[in-house]
Amino acid sequence: MADLSTEKMVPFLDLSLQHDALKDEIENAIQSVFKDSSFVLGPALKKFEEEFAQYCKVEHCVALNSGTAALHLALLAMGVGPGDEVITAANSFIATAEAISFCGAEPRFVDALLDTANINTDMIEQAITHKTKVIIPVHLYGQPAEMDKVLKIAAAHKLMVLEDACQAHGAVFHGMRVGSFGHAAAYSFYPGKNLGAAGDGGAVVTNDAELAAKITLLRNHGSEQKYHHDIIGHNFRLDSVQAAILSAKLPYLDLWNKKRREIARFYNEKLTGLYGVSPVRAIVDCEPVHHLYVIRTADRDLVLQQMKEMRIASGIHYPIPIHLQPAYQYLDLKEGAFPVSEELSKSVVSLPIYPDMPKADQERVVAAILKASELMKSRS
Numbered sequence: 452m453a454d455l456s457t458e459k460m461v462p463f464l465d466l467s468l469q470h471d472a473l474k475d476e477i478e479n480a481i482q483s484v485f486k487d488s489s490f491v492l493g494p495a496l497k498k499f500e501e502e503f504a505q506y507c508k509v510e511h512c513v514a515l516n517s518g519t520a521a522l523h524l525a526l527l528a529m530g531v532g533p534g535d536e537v538i539t540a541a542n543s544f545i546a547t548a549e550a551i552s553f554c555g556a557e558p559r560f561v562d563a564l565l566d567t568a569n570i571n572t573d574m575i576e577q578a579i580t581h582k583t584k585v586i587i588p589v590h591l592y593g594q595p596a597e598m599d600k601v602l603k604i605a606a607a608h609k610l611m612v613l614e615d616a617c618q619a620h621g622a623v624f625h626g627m628r629v630g631s632f633g634h635a636a637a638y639s640f641y642p643g644k645n646l647g648a649a650g651d652g653g654a655v656v657t658n659d660a661e662l663a664a665k666i667t668l669l670r671n672h673g674s675e676q677k678y679h680h681d682i683i684g685h686n687f688r689l690d691s692v693q694a695a696i697l698s699a700k701l702p703y704l705d706l707w708n709k710k711r712r713e714i715a716r717f718y719n720e721k722l723t724g725l726y727g728v729s730p731v732r733a734i735v736d737c738e739p740v741h742h743l744y745v746i747r748t749a750d751r752d753l754v755l756q757q758m759k760e761m762r763i764a765s766g767i768h769y770p771i772p773i774h775l776q777p778a779y780q781y782l783d784l785k786e787g788a789f790p791v792s793e794e795l796s797k798s799v800v801s802l803p804i805y806p807d808m809p810k811a812d813q814e815r816v817v818a819a820i821l822k823a824s825e826l827m828k829s830r831s
């Protein structure tokens with residue numbers, strides 16, 4: 452038997468292989484920005500915006516310095532402010548709710564579906580009030596939310612839709628890229644995302660020229676012309692260096708997503724039907740991009756312990772649903788308010804997945820989950 456104590460750790464994510472392979476392209480991209488010293492709002496930014504809009508099959512892209520800024524400015528541009536409510540998923544990263552709060556509006560959470568972990572679209576309608584302005588479906592883990600249902604509800608109630616596509620670059624729903632369904636979509640280029648910068652980054656994509664113009668103003672101190680400020684804005688611009696790096700990486704995104712899908716297929720094949728383990732599954736007629744590969748387990752402590760013993764990194768997305776975070780206690784939402792999200796927070800485990808993940812590492816992950824499943828079964 453292998454000596455586990457000296458065996459190399461299986462990392463949750465390893466970006467170094469990807470960066471080594473693109474070393475020249477990335478260095479040239481950085482050099483080109485230095486050459487003309489246009490570090491802020493330069494041609495590299497415009498170039499990336501055009502490329503990413505084209506990739507998402509939408510008219511406009513406004514690049515920003517984070518995914519959180521993208522959600523925030525999209526909501527501001529949609530006119531969200533104090534007294535308004537915005538509907539989103541309780542089972543998401545907190546940034547989705549923070550963006551709502553920073554507009555002075557209130558988040559209204561909707562519970563998840565147990566088998567997809569995504570927003571339960573059948574529960575959106577009951578969260579709508581006369582104050583509701585926007586619905587933010589989250590394409591969680593890189594799996595599209597049920598956009599047909601979201602759009603239908605939004606149209607019936609005259610609400611706007613902002614897709615949180617921060618985990619879903621390139622995902623496809625009913626034959627179309629996510630990010631092209633709503634009035635706008637927010638992306639994050641945080642390093643670990645499917646398309647990641649060398650630091651923070653984000654973007655809003657939209658087919659609405661007015662929204663794009665408003666967000667462009669808001670990201671740069673409300674200014675079109677230097678020292679003339681039409682509205683009170685922010686400094687939420689994406690650095691040109693980051694834009695140039697993203698342009699160098701974008702041509703590989705589809706290939707990287709394909710590799711993620713192959714790993715997810717391998718995991719699905721090996722882990723479906725195991726005792727005490729259920730892979731979170733995507734809805735039908737869509738192509739997820741597996742930002743994360745998540746399983747639900749009957750005994751999470753045991754699974755985490757087994758992975759640790761076999762030197763495999765793991766994650767939990769997310770251990771506390773947003774409504775139970777200390778930051779949102781003022782909403783007075785107690786345990787039991789969103790039972791499915793709460794159940795997920797206690798049972799999910801994210802397994803290592805990234806495009807260049809070695810097959811041997813994938814096999815070690817499977818072996819650990821098989822072993823954990825056997826242990827769960829023997830103890831039941």
Ligand SMILES: *Cc1c(COP(=O)(O)O)cnc(C)c1O
Pocket residue numbers: 517518519520543544546547589615617618638639640641651652653
């Ligand atoms: C990463 C992420 C964000 C925020 O993006 P940042 O670039 O880190 O600000 C928002 N929503 C979801 C679902 C995310 O995963």
